[in-house]
Amino acid sequence: MTNVLLQDWDTPFQIAPFDAIKDEDFAPALDVALERHRAEIDAIAGNTEAATFANTIEALEAVGHDLNKVLGTFYTVAGADSNPAREALQRDFSPKLAAHFAEISGNKALFARVAAVHDARDGLGLTDEQARVLMLTHRGFVRSGAALVGADEARMKVIKGRLAELGTSFTQNLLADERDWFMELDEGDLSGLPAFVVDTARAAGQEKGAEGPVVTLSRSLIVPFLQFSTRRDLREVAYKAWTARGANGGETDNRAIAAEILALREERVKLLGYDNFAAYKLETEMAKTPEAVRDLLMDVWKPAKAQAVADAWVLEQMMVQDGVNGPLAPWDWRFYSERRRKELHDLDEAEVKPYFQLERMIEASFSCATRLFGLEFKPLDVPLYHADCRAWEVTRKGAHVAVFIGDYFARGSKRSGAWCSAMRAQAKFPKVQAPVVINVCNFAKGDPALLSYDDARTLFHEFGHALHQMLSDVTYDSISGTSVARDFVELPSQLYEHWLEVPEVLREFAVHAETGAAMPQALLDNVLAAATYDMGFQTVEYVASAMVDLTFHEGAAPADPMATQAQVLEEMGMPSAISMRHATPHFAHVFAGDGYSSGYYSYMWSEVMDADAFAAFEEAGGPFDPEQARALETHILSTGGSADAGALYKAFRGRLPGVEALLKGRGLHAG
Ligand SMILES: [Zn+2]
DSSP: OOOGGGSOOOSGGGOOOGGGOOHHHHHHHHHHHHHHHHHHHHHHHTOOSOOOIIIIIIHHHHOOHHHHHHHHHHHHHHHHSOOHHHHHHHHHHHHHHHHHHHHHHTOHHHHHHHHHHHHTGGGSOOOHHHHHHHHHHHHHHHHHTTTOOHHHHHHHHHHHHHHHHHHHHHHHHHHHHHHHOEEEOOGGGGTTOOHHHHHHHHHHHHHHTOSSOEEESOHHHHHHHHHHOOOHHHHHHHHHHHHTTTOSSGGGOOHHHHHHHHHHHHHHHHHTTOSSHHHHHHTTSSSOSHHHHHHHHHHHHHHHHHHHHHHHHHHHHHHHHTTOOSOOOHHHHHHHHHHHHHHHHOOOHHHHGGGOBHHHHHHHHHHHHHHHHOEEEEEEOOOOSSTTOEEEEEEETTEEEEEEEEEEEOOTTSOSSOEEEEEEOOBOSSSOBOOEEEEEEEEOOOSSOBOOHHHHHHHHHHHHHHHHHHTOOOSOGGGSTTOSOTTTTHHHHHHHHHHHTOHHHHHHHOBOTTTOOBOOHHHHHHHHHHTTTTHHHHHHHHHHHHHHHHHHHHSSOOSOHHHHHHHHHHHHTOOTTOOOSSOGGGOHHHHSSSTTTTTTTHHHHHHHHHHHHHHHHHHTTOTTOHHHHHHHIIIIITTTTSSOHHHHHHHHHSSOOOHHHHHHHTTOOOO
16 A cells, blocks of 8 residues: 555645654655655756756756655754654754755766756746756755765765754754753742643643643743743743753753754865855845844844843843842743833733633634735634644635644743744645645643733734745746745844734734623823833843854854853843843754854844835835735735845835834844
8 A cells, every 4th residue: 555645635635644644654655755855856867868947957857756746844943843763853854955956066976957948047047936946956966965076975975964863953952951841830830820821831830740730941931931930940941941041961962963053064165166155145145144143133233232231221220129139030030021011001911811712813813914915814624743733725816725723832842932934835846736834833722822012913923924925926836936046035024023013903803801891091091102112121121142153153153152152141241131032052043954054134134124114004005005905916916036135125115124213123223
């Protein structure tokens, strides 16, 4: 019998038949899929006819169908619902896949054909999209080392395989540290915690098999614990455990892994002729150079730090009034900040939360997409990989657009954070293929499930990524959806967060879980005003992480990344009561893979654009202005990576934005 992963799926919209897939199916399916892909590649490389766009570049777009199915399915469950078997598979797969793709990018005959088409590009009469795919394919080969020969080529292969392994170990160590640590709380330890935190702590205790409530390292539990617990001693213990993830010594320690990753990255790009990893990495980005990134970060750092220092002084006075002698420690910031927030905005998380029901926020994110883009969402009953997952069919004027899957709740088998991925990307070649898109979050479970305002923003954020995938309208898979420059990919997601802030959206969907009443105007005003509260802190913890990331990759790789991290923070004058948002041993963005390495700045780069892009709506007919919505879809949401990111933005807005829009959006003041 054929492996279910390799069959044609006759499920609705050919969604992976999760109920029929067993963990033991993945390894044999991958082997067959890799073998088929290899044969397809060999056929393209070994073609005796002269290389053409169709028989080389387009042919490459058409292959790997089985591989995409197997990996799209596997990585969905490995990230969102792991278990020891899946962790073992992931460890086996990553060197295998690295070797497979290294074999393709190192295929001399194939590269010769790609280079031949590239050389002849001006006379081929290609469409803009085809020319773009050709440029990207050729550049991808060159950057991965296709032009290397002999010892350099062999070394490159070793480096890439090792980097893939190290990235997987980094992630798994982090997951292990997050899963293993918890702190049991006696009834007396619950002091200051609102009911929703206690409920979450009790649910977590049950999951861990503890007698009573526990604090875990899940962001949705530890952050509210740090905000509300009056027990400074427990906050300190919890905070230290949280920030020690990946740095606990022993088998799960990530510090040596980080150093090895940085050294290998440097060696890798030097083989390709780049000065350093950042120069290599930024070549394909909208920012283009490390200098441009540093300038942006430092422009933001100065006003953010000034704000944070002023805020720290206020918080320390509050602490002293509490009879606690300073200095303000990192485990104090969220607690006193929460109290100050309450004073300034009279905004109590526990009072706000009942208005942000998960169900209503999902509806809100859908409703905005209906008004802006005419999308409609209908629940879809299909077997998924976990009982908490839900699916919807997305249509427009009755026509199928995509399948959207939401997997919202935190659980031990899910890695932390929130993300969007396409189990199947949109494409029209070799045949029309509608996307299957998934949003994964880590919201606390409850009945009804209630979100913080930040959680609700996360939901809108990930849904913005999902729209980028679902509205994609390109021919080729390789440039579909979110396959864009890294410092551009957060534009649709961060932009979509703005619709949560639209008062009429909040009035309709932010209704009380028990009474059904709309959020009172005063509370609503406060929620909006509070959205830029503590931006000094948030900007500082973020920019510090981005600067450390850039520094790691800008010069020679540091032998001791922890020492370099300390030095960067020292030079920046990092306020002592604030830590990096992600310190090196758990900086998964940078070390779990290559995705955000020397690219963590990109969230802020995108924020420059999202503030400016939303202003386009405000300057026109308002947040639902149909002309602007059409322009956004035409030039950004549907175009994927079919043109340079700067060009796409200019087509939408007519110009490029500056840093002022970002500072205004964060409530910070330049100079
Ligand atoms: Zn994002």
